[in-house]
Amino acid sequence: FKPNEKLTKEELKKNRQQRKKDLKRSRQEAERKDMFEIINQSKHMWGDLRRYMYTQTHRVGDKAVVCVAAVGSMAFAHDAVRVLQCYIQFSNHEQRQEVFEELKDDILSLSKSQYGRHVVKKLLMYGNKELVAAVINRFKGHVRQMLRHAAASSIIEYAYNDKAVLAQRLMLTDELYGNTYTVCKSYEFNTLEKVVRTNPDKLNNIIDEMKQVLTPMAQKEQVIKHSLVHKVFLDFFQCAPEKQRTEMIESIRQSVVYMAHTHDGARVAMNCLWHGTAKVCTRSTCNSFTCTYRSSHDMFKNPRDPAHLLPEIIKVLEQGDGNAHSKKDKATRRKELLEVVSPPLLEYLCNNAAAMAIDKATSVTISDILASACGDLRPAMMAVAQLANQELVPGGIKGELHMAEHPAGHLVLKWLIEQDVTLAEAGKEERFGRILVDTVGTNKMKSWAKVNRGAMVLCSLLNSCDKSVAAEVKAALQSIRSELSSISNNKGVEILLENLNK
Secondary structure: OOOOOOOOHHHHHHHHHHHHHHEEEEEEEHHHHHHHHHHHHHHHHHHHHOOOOHHHHHHHHHHHHHHHHHHHHHOOOOOOOHHHHHHHHHHOOOHHHHHHHHHHHHHHHHHOOOOOOHHHEEEEEHHOHHHHHHHHHHHOOHHHHHHHHHHHHHHHHHHHHHHHHHHHHHHHHHHHHOOHHHHHHHOOOOOOOHHHHHOHHHHHHHHHHHHHHHHHHHHOHHHHHHHHHHHHHHHHHHHHOHHHHHHHHHHOOOOOHHHOOOOHHHHHHHHHHHHOOOHHHHHHHHHHHHHHHHHHHHHHHOOOOOOOOOHHHOOOOOOOOOOEEEEEEEEHHHHHHHHHHHHHHHHHHHHHHHHHOOOOHHHHHHHHHHHOOOOHHHHHHHHHHHEEEEOOOOOOOOOOOOOOOOOOOOHHHHHHHHHHHHHHHOOOOHHHHHHHHHHHHHHHHHHHHHHHHHHHHHHHHHOOOOHHHHHHHHHHOOOOOHHHHHHHHHHHHHHHHHHHHO
């Protein structure tokens, strides 16, 4: 352009961008020296690969020629590291091994690098057993240091959770048990439980050293979230004497909420609730109650019921029975918990009855809530009964089945009718069978006999513990007995006629 000619805004912008590119190129040339051109070629090739322009064979062959010589320079660069990740992903085992050999002395520094950590993760992700073992062995002796580093801790967590076998997991956690444990352990006795059992005189020393290692970790949110740390905490609580256990609970009470999302971490939280003082338990539960409410409400309603919990889980819960801080008996504790949780559960059922009744998973919860909740059950029962307050058309209307014909809905009606016996034994006044008959009416109920599932609901009403309900339904069905007798190939109607003849 002419020197005296004024440039437009677009031309000035292009000039600025070009100067930036030139400056960046000259800086990279100075930093990367002989590797600059190789890395540049690799980046261009990577761009082609991302657009799927070549076959798989062509990808791997060309990448091998361009990348291997520049691995060390590429691993820490924010742009070139992506080329290296792509190479590791699509190369064969021999080529990945070559990359590892180039980088093995820098694995720790790469793990702490904002960009380099992705290279280490790719080696773990796509490497064979031998390569994964070689990478994990590079962490030995540096686990505590890596756990305190934001970037490196994610690599340790991935290796421990997704790639390590049992022996490698034990190696990764060994550093967190202290020096006494390291001296006492052997190939045969390689867990804390076994070491303590064979060296009972070393228990206090091991526990004190573990406490010194674990307490600072509990103060860092980034560290306390890792499942590797949770495993060591759980081992501590399973072996620690009462004094050290109480001190540890006090020191980690604010961090328990960050541990409850993993298998081992949840058991650590349970130990804190079992063995902590009332003050500690209150703080911990207040912090985490909103997170655990949905998953624990079945335990409030039906504690340790095999219908909701596996036998293995029930055995774990039994470990907290009879702890030193539980001054109330089980019945009193359950009653107080139900008094707190019942109002919001009943309100939720009233507002969401339609969605819950036709969902296979939540339909079971309806009967559980109404069987165990304290307070006035009538509004919730009426909300459920109102869902059936319409004439039944076989096959539904516009694809929507009547509740008495719905796979989940008809079971809800049956369960609630049959559950009236339990309510009567518990001294409660509400009866779902009576509310259902009063809400729907026997005239509409006659249409339920047209379908198999509806007939089974009517059978439940005929066998209701409320004799007045059974009598009303029976009287209404007698008027259509001849019509029912003419229906064939319907097992529900056959059973219904048998109940009418009783």
